[in-house]
Amino acid sequence: MSILEVSNLQKVYTTRFGGNKVQALSNVTFTVEKGEYVAIMGESGSGKTTLLNILAALDRPTAGKVLLEGKELSGIKESEMATFRRENLGFVFQEFNLLDTFSIRDNILLPLVLNGAKPSELEGKLAPIAERLGISDLLAKFPYEVSGGQKQRTAVARALITDPKLILADEPTGALDSKSTDDLLRVFRDINSQGQTILMVTHSTKAASHASRVLFIRDGEVFHQIYRGDSTNEQLYQKISDTLTLLTTGGENR
Amino acid sequence: MKLGLFFRLACSNIKKNHQLYVPHILAGTGLVGVFYVMLTLANDERIENIKGGYAIPAIMGIGCAVVAILSVILVFFTNSFLMKQRTREYGMYNVLGMEKRHVGRIMFFENLISTAISLVSGVLFGILVYKLCCLFICKMLHVETILGFYVDPMCILKTVGGFIAMYFAAFLWNRFRLARLRPVELLASAGAGEKEPKVKWILLVIGLATLGAGYYIALTTESPLKAIPDFFKAVVLVIIGTYALFLAGSIAFLKLLRKNKGFYYRRKNMIAVSDLLYRMKQNAVGLASIAILATGVIVMMSTTVCLYTGTEETIKTYFLDGDADIFVRTVCRYSEEKDGKWESHHFQLSEEEVRKLTEKTVEKFGSKVVSFKPMRNFSDVFHFENGKGSIYEMHSSFVTIPAGTVQLIILPMEDYNGLSKQPVTLADGEVGWFALSGNSPAITKTVPEQFTIGGQSFRIAKEVKKLSLTPSEAYTTDTYGLVVPSIESLEAIIDGLDRELQEKYNGDSRYYLYGSAHYTYSVQVADAKKLAEVDTEMEMESTFGMYLRDRMDELGYNEDHTDGYAFWDSTWRMRNELFAIYGSLFFLGILLSMVFLFATALIIYYKQISEGYDDRGRFQILQKVGMTQSETKGTIRRQILIVFFLPLLTAVVHMLVAYPVIRKLLQLLMMPNDKLFLTCTGLTIVAFALIYMVIYRLTARTYYRIVR
Numbered sequence: 026m027s028i029l030e031v032s033n034l035q036k037v038y039t040t041r042f043g044g045n046k047v048q049a050l051s052n053v054t055f056t057v058e059k060g061e062y063v064a065i066m067g068e069s070g071s072g073k074t075t076l077l078n079i080l081a082a083l084d085r086p087t088a089g090k091v092l093l094e095g096k097e098l099s100g101i102k103e104s105e106m107a108t109f110r111r112e113n114l115g116f117v118f119q120e121f122n123l124l125d126t127f128s129i130r131d132n133i134l135l136p137l138v139l140n141g142a143k144p145s146e147l148e149g150k151l152a153p154i155a156e157r158l159g160i161s162d163l164l165a166k167f168p169y170e171v172s173g174g175q176k177q178r179t180a181v182a183r184a185l186i187t188d189p190k191l192i193l194a195d196e197p198t199g200a201l202d203s204k205s206t207d208d209l210l211r212v213f214r215d216i217n218s219q220g221q222t223i224l225m226v227t228h229s230t231k232a233a234s235h236a237s238r239v240l241f242i243r244d245g246e247v248f249h250q251i252y253r254g255d256s257t258n259e260q261l262y263q264k265i266s267d268t269l270t271l272l273t274t275g276g277e278n279r
Numbered sequence: 280m281k282l283g284l285f286f287r288l289a290c291s292n293i294k295k296n297h298q299l300y301v302p303h304i305l306a307g308t309g310l311v312g313v314f315y316v317m318l319t320l321a322n323d324e325r326i327e328n329i330k331g332g333y334a335i336p337a338i339m340g341i342g343c344a345v346v347a348i349l350s351v352i353l354v355f356f357t358n359s360f361l362m363k364q365r366t367r368e369y370g371m372y373n374v375l376g377m378e379k380r381h382v383g384r385i386m387f388f389e390n391l392i393s394t395a396i397s398l399v400s401g402v403l404f405g406i407l408v409y410k411l412c413c414l415f416i417c418k419m420l421h422v423e424t425i426l427g428f429y430v431d432p433m434c435i436l437k438t439v440g441g442f443i444a445m446y447f448a449a450f451l452w453n454r455f456r457l458a459r460l461r462p463v464e465l466l467a468s469a470g471a472g473e474k475e476p477k478v479k480w481i482l483l484v485i486g487l488a489t490l491g492a493g494y495y496i497a498l499t500t501e502s503p504l505k506a507i508p509d510f511f512k513a514v515v516l517v518i519i520g521t522y523a524l525f526l527a528g529s530i531a532f533l534k535l536l537r538k539n540k541g542f543y544y545r546r547k548n549m550i551a552v553s554d555l556l557y558r559m560k561q562n563a564v565g566l567a568s569i570a571i572l573a574t575g576v577i578v579m580m581s582t583t584v585c586l587y588t589g590t591e592e593t594i595k596t597y598f599l600d601g602d603a604d605i606f607v608r609t610v611c612r613y614s615e616e617k618d619g620k621w622e623s624h625h626f627q628l629s630e631e632e633v634r635k636l637t638e639k640t641v642e643k644f645g646s647k648v649v650s651f652k653p654m655r656n657f658s659d660v661f662h663f664e665n666g667k668g669s670i671y672e673m674h675s676s677f678v679t680i681p682a683g684t685v686q687l688i689i690l691p692m693e694d695y696n697g698l699s700k701q702p703v704t705l706a707d708g709e710v711g712w713f714a715l716s717g718n719s720p721a722i723t724k725t726v727p728e729q730f731t732i733g734g735q736s737f738r739i740a741k742e743v744k745k746l747s748l749t750p751s752e753a754y755t756t757d758t759y760g761l762v763v764p765s766i767e768s769l770e771a772i773i774d775g776l777d778r779e780l781q782e783k784y785n786g787d788s789r790y791y792l793y794g795s796a797h798y799t800y801s802v803q804v805a806d807a808k809k810l811a812e813v814d815t816e817m818e819m820e821s822t823f824g825m826y827l828r829d830r831m832d833e834l835g836y837n838e839d840h841t842d843g844y845a846f847w848d849s850t851w852r853m854r855n856e857l858f859a860i861y862g863s864l865f866f867l868g869i870l871l872s873m874v875f876l877f878a879t880a881l882i883i884y885y886k887q888i889s890e891g892y893d894d895r896g897r898f899q900i901l902q903k904v905g906m907t908q909s910e911t912k913g914t915i916r917r918q919i920l921i922v923f924f925l926p927l928l929t930a931v932v933h934m935l936v937a938y939p940v941i942r943k944l945l946q947l948l949m950m951p952n953d954k955l956f957l958t959c960t961g962l963t964i965v966a967f968a969l970i971y972m973v974i975y976r977l978t979a980r981t982y983y984r985i986v987r
Contacts, residue, residue, distance in 0.1 A: 083903075104907070111905035122900045126553040128475075134544065136905055144544040167475050183904070 028190055028222050029057040029080070034089035036075050036245075049075040050086070051245035057191070057224060062217040064236035065226045066265070068273075072245040073226045074195070080224065081193050082110055094190060111136055115184030115192040119199035121176045123168040123183075129175075130164040133182045140187060154182050158212060174205025181212055185221070192216075194225040198232045210235045230269065234262035241268060248272065285381070289388030292368075298981065299364055302884050303357045304397050307442070309877045310350045311401025313870060315438040316409050317342045319431050326413070331420040331859030338863040346874055351445060353878055358449040360885045362456060369457060383454050390453070394446040398439050405438070406430055412866070419587075419862045476530050476560035483527035490520025497940045507947070510940050517933060518571055525567035529559040529925075550914050551921075554897070558890065558922055565882045566926050572875040573930035573971070574937075577963050581934070582941060583868035585950060585959040586861040592952050594853050599654075599698060600747040603801035604810075606654075607637055607823070608846035628830070630655075633800055636830060640823045644813050647805040652697045655766060655798040656690035656748065657773050661732070663725060668732040670776060685725045686758040688715070688748050689732075691766040698801065701744040703762065709740035711762040715748065716946055719757040726759075733775025735768060811851035820847035880974045883923070887978045890919075891985030898986050915986070923975055931964055 034053040039046050049072045057063050067073045078084035080091060082098050091098040093113060101109050115136075116122075123132045133155070134147050142150075155161045158178045163171055171179070177197060184192050194213075198206040206229070214235055217223050225236065233239045235258060241249040249272075251264050293300045321339040326332045372382045410428055417424045493516030500509045533556045537543050543552055559566075586593075595601045609628050628636075634651045641648050662671035663683045671684050695711075696702035703711050712722045721742075728739050748760055763769055804810060810819075824847075894915060901911045942956055950956070 107905055107907035107910065114905075116903060116905075118903065122903055124553075124897060124900055126557045126897070131549065131553065135549070138544050138549050139546055139905060141546055142544075144541045147540075147544055169474065 027056040028059045028061075028094055029224070030090070030092040030095075031055050031080070032090050032092075034076070034079065034091065035087045036072070036079065036084070037087045048245055050079075053089070053242070053245070053247055055240060055247055055250070057222060059222055060217070060220050062213065062223045062235070062237040063225070064233035064239045065224070065242060066228070066230075066233050066239055066269070067242035067248075069228075071242045073242055076242065077193060077195050077224075077226050081114060081116065082106055108140075111140055111187060113190045115187060115189035117177070117180050117184050117192065117194040117197045119196035121168075121173075121180050121200070123176055123179060125168055127168075128164065129160060129166050129168070129171065129179050132168065132179055133164075133186055136183060136187045150186055151182075154185050157215070158182050172205065173201050174208055177201060177205065177209050178212060181209070181216075185216065190222065192221060192223045194223060194227075196227055196229075197225060198227065198229050206231065230262055230265050233265050234258045236261075239265055239268075241272060243272060282384070285384045286388050288385050289392055292385065292389055293392060296365065298888065299361055300393055302881055303361060304393050304400075306353060306357055306877055306881045307393070307397025307446075308401040308404055310346065310353065310874065311398055311438060311442055312404035312408055313874050313877075314343065314346045314350060314441070315402055315405030315434060316412055317346055317870060318438060319405075319409055319429070319434045320412065322431060322434060323429065325425055325429070326416065329417070329420065329422050329425070331422070331855050331862065332416070334859045335416065335863045335866075338860075338867050342867045342871060345871060347441070349874060349878060350442070353881065354442075354445050354449055355452070357881060357885070358453065360889070362453050364889070366456075366460065370460060373460070379457060379460075383457055386453055386457065387450065390446060390450040394443065397446075398442060401442075402435055402439065412870075416862070416866060419866065420858055476556055478531045478534055479527040480531075482523045483531050486520050486523025486526070486528055488520075489516045490524055493517035493520055494936050497936050500940050500943065507944065510937075510944060513937070513940065521570055521929065521933075522564070522567045525559070525563040525570070529563060530556060533559065547914075550901070551918050554914075554918055555921065557893075558918065561889070561893075562886055562922065565886050566922065569879050569882055570926035570929040570933070572879050573926055573967065574933040576872045576875045576879075577930055577934045577960070577967055578937060578941065579868040580872055580967070581956070581960040581963040582945065583861070583865040584963065585945065585952075585956045586948060587858075587865040588959070589950050589952050589955050590854065590857045590861055592955065593857060593948070593950050594850050596747055597848070597853060598747075598850055599801055602698070602803070604804045604807040604850050605637075605641075605802040606846075606848045607633060607800045607802060608848075609633055609798060609827070628827075630798075630800070632830065633798075636823060636826045637800070637802055639826055640819055641802070641804055641810070643822060644810055644819060646807075646810050648802055649805050650803040652801050653694050653798070654690065654698060654748070654801045655694055655769065656688050657769060658686065658688040659776075660684060660686045663727065663730065666727045666730045668726070668730055669779060683725055685722075687761050688758065689761045689763055689769055689772060690748070691769045692762055692764050693766065695743070695746065695762045699744055699746050703741070703743050705740060705762065705764045707764055707768075708737055709764060710737045711741050711743040712739060713743050713745040713760045713762075715745070715758040715760060719759070722759045722761075725757065733772035733779070735772050735775060737763070807850060810849070811854075814849070814851065817852055817855075819849065820852075823847050876970060876974075879971070880978070883974055884978045884981070887982040888985065891982045894982075895986050919979070919982070927968060927971055930967075934960065934964065 032054050034050050035048075036050040037046050037048050053072075053076060065073055065076065075084065079086050079098075082101070085099060123129075124135070127135065130151065133151060137147060137150060151164075152161070155164060158181060160175060160178050160182060163175055163179075168176055168179070177200075181192075181197075197213075198209055201209060210232060213223055213225070217237075223236075225232065227233055237253045239251045239261070240247055241251075249268055251261070251268060253261050256264065317339045320326055321336045321343055323336075326335050369382050369386070372385070373379060406428065413425050413429070493513045496509050496513040496516070533552055536548070536552050537556070542548055598604065598606070630653050634648075637651060638648050660671040661668040661684070662681065663685070668687075692703065692705050692711075705711055714720075714722070723739060726739065730737055730739075743762060746760055763772070898911055898915065901914075902908060906914075938960065942953060945956055
């Protein structure tokens, strides 16, 4: 059963005085099955971020539909949107977006607390996740005291703690060094293997090569997609590179 | 590069940063203006020469000092804030290839421009306000308005010079900071998170101790005399305590809240508590300053308004609840040196003689004496030990007054009965008593039931109805009226006390019962209003003195030795004096409150800006993590309100604790009406809260503009 259905998504930005119209997304259609790990690739300006914002319900499409477990996002009232996002979606950002004023523990617990969880339940949920992400020792520390990789794992823990249906990751490795990138990708693989659906937008071929499917976006459309099938990470990496070369050197004819 | 370029850059920088510079310049304008006004008031002879204006220069001199100190603090505060906000910009110039001396020149021009604007507009503002002040003072002192604009070049010069020195020092400080600036550090430091605030335990203990001690002193001071030194001790302690507790106590408290998991991990509390922790770290000093300034405004305004509006009431207390128009007090004494020793001679004029002199004086000014009642009394501070009361000699007002010390106004039964609406009868050796201030305990708490005073034995027989009397000195301790059976027993007491003093000091006549051995007569005249109009120059006293001296000459006292002392006080004379002093105090209160409000507004405004920039990032993250915009706004608004009203709340609590001490201080100034003071305090707090709210509203707009 598909967890996310995106059909004929269109987004047109209009400048303030209604002069120029910029088509960020012209026609995007794809589905994500439960338990899938999908990477979306594309160049700057290809509409990746717009797509992610719409999926995250931070932005509304001009036309088309987004269905999360059969529920249409545009049908949700503005007032319920934040709750909906908190309960169904987990976010991981390039720049971590941790709050300086919170300890690692509190950063992770924040979505739960916002959902109104009982203080007594918190520790029980936190411990296994922190354990899995290898940050159990850091919980009392503050973001400025830990490394970038650790910050990003904290952010992942924060995304996971509400048991979201879908994790949306926006360039999660963008601000990490190569070792931290490897660590994080391993974490993603790990949580995905336990059934967590992940949708990741990325520039990085390496990051994408860990996914089970890679979508390529160009000029606001899904241009191509690659399934992992039985390929290893290296083989998938090669396929992605080839596709990217094709994408950049023209490739008018698919 | 040419100077013109630097100048243009500086101009455009100020324009670009108007959000920072407009309040900086406004604050400068306000401070320069108010300082100029005070300095001119302190030097303007026209003001000094108007009726009742004599107190203004001295009081304004004090005001000048306060404003000067506050100006230094504020100029450096706004300067360091500006510098902090603009460091990145200066660093950027440096990175883009300007040398530091070039950046320094831009900085110089920026300071030059803002200083010049502040000074010019400040002086103009000052000249305008000065005109308003003159009108206000004339209105307040009930005199004819002084017309025309008055400009004192000397004062302008002094004001401008002082402020230029201040701003130049601030500029030098900036230049020094610039020299030490490393642009690389600057760019890197922007992304680094701020460290978690630590609880400073020592400071916390100091804060608790000082605030506790200050409050304790304020709440336990019993005698009004001790209220003066105690009040200042308490003020200093409370200021220290406020700063320390804002710095350390707030953080300790919030951390305690954070430790309480059941409280902390709730939607409403979690973000608020941890954000507040950081807010307090950054703003503790500013908030404590606001709290102190607010307390200052409330204390100043409530007391000065109370004194000013209660003047008539104070006069009534002096004049037998309004039953008298004039008091005449006489002491006739002369001292002469004989064989290297001083001898003093007392001489009391008889009641009849004083009455004649008084009638003569009043009639000369065109009125008539309606009633002339003796109110002969002797008042002093006594110390009781083993049932014996002796005169307590105070060597300094900063000593602790021992238990058993009390101020007594001793008067004979016949005079009491002449003045009181409820006459009493006392047998020989019996006394009656009444408390002069409403909150004094029964006299038997201090004075034993059987006691001797000046060699005479008495027994405290009964409490009698209060008579509104004034002791020769202000209330120093609990003060009681003591009614003795006759004028003879009063005279016997005075003689006895005099003898005791003579024995104690081996007859050295420099220690005599000075001042307090006078007799007072209360006089009612036919038309007090008319006399008040006639006696504008306060000539009645000197006229009476003249008659008195003539009379002494007749009696054969050598003019060189005669120290005939007549003290003449009338309701109108007192009214003029009180209006002069309380009016100027009231006026000073208004001016200083204005400056304090400037300071408060400025600190709040800058706080809002700096918090706005900090909160913007937090605001965005919270929304990404899943809070709605209205939720985020709600939590931030709540925090700001807490931070904002904490100083106000502190000020109100300070004021409530200070209330009893201030009330005692007001008693010293013969302001007996507690209800009036309560009203003034309440109104001041309400008015201040309203103004504070307006300041908040105005500055919050800037904040929301930044956050959005």
